[in-house]
Amino acid sequence: MQEDVNSRAEEVAVARQAVLEAYKAHAGDLTARAVVLTRNRGLAQDVLQETFLRFFLTKMHGEKIADEGAWLRRVMFSLIKDWKRSSNAEDLVSLQDVESMPAQNADERPSQATWFPLAARGLAPRELECLKLRVEGFDYREIASEMRIRIGTVGVLLNRAMQKIKQRSPVKNRPFS
Numbered sequence: 001m002q003e004d005v006n007s008r009a010e011e012v013a014v015a016r017q018a019v020l021e022a023y024k025a026h027a028g029d030l031t032a033r034a035v036v037l038t039r040n041r042g043l044a045q046d047v048l049q050e051t052f053l054r055f056f057l058t059k060m061h062g063e064k065i066a067d068e069g070a071w072l073r074r075v076m077f078s079l080i081k082d083w084k085r086s087s088n089a090e091d092l093v094s095l096q097d098v099e100s101m102p103a104q105n106a107d108e109r110p111s112q113a114t115w116f117p118l119a120a121r122g123l124a125p126r127e128l129e130c131l132k133l134r135v136e137g138f139d140y141r142e143i144a145s146e147m148r149i150r151i152g153t154v155g156v157l158l159n160r161a162m163q164k165i166k167q168r169s170p171v172k173n174r175p176f177s
Contacts, residue, residue: 015059019052022068027052029069030076037080046155047083049140051076053151122168127161134158 030051034044054075058065065071123131126147133143144151 011060011062015056018059019056022055022072023052026069026072030072033073034076034080037077038083043083046140047076047079049151050079050155122164123161127157127164130154130157131161 027048030048031044034047035041038044038047051072055065055068055072126149129147130143133146138146140151140154143154147154149157
């Protein structure tokens with residue numbers, strides 16, 4: 001049993017090191033490409049994070065990747081293409097955009113105290129907590145650590161929350177048009 005634990009810990013360490021090296025080598029190029037393709041820095045960062053998460057999981061399963069740069073670009077492009085195709089991309093509501101809406105004076109701009117409770121209505125408690133942390137500027141890894149959940153679960157919770165908010169919101173942001 002101890003050998004299994006040590007073996008698993010070694011696999012995680014090897015996969016983690018591979019991800020760190022790949023990140024150092026490819027993150028700059030991938031980020032630039034994602035920002036150009038999505039025209040949305042926050043979305044580009046989320047896509048990049050998901051790309052490297054998938055890279056980590058692939059490495060954890062022991063799969064060999066001949067050309068890591070090409071693999072990462074292909075996964076990133078697929079994620080962006082899927083996001084563009086989804087109905088979510090058509091009517092995506094960006095909380096950062098709502099919060100930073102231009103206004104003539106402070107009374108016209110909805111503060112977080114005004115719009116957040118409206119947006120949060122109908123969300124499950126974990127979706128709400130996850131959304132609050134994201135709005136506060138936490139990245140997926142930090143949210144996962146804070147909530148003691150997996151990074152993939154953070155994405156699922158945020159996606160569900162955004163779908164619920166989008167269904168009730170008249171505000172439309174089309175980052176891909």
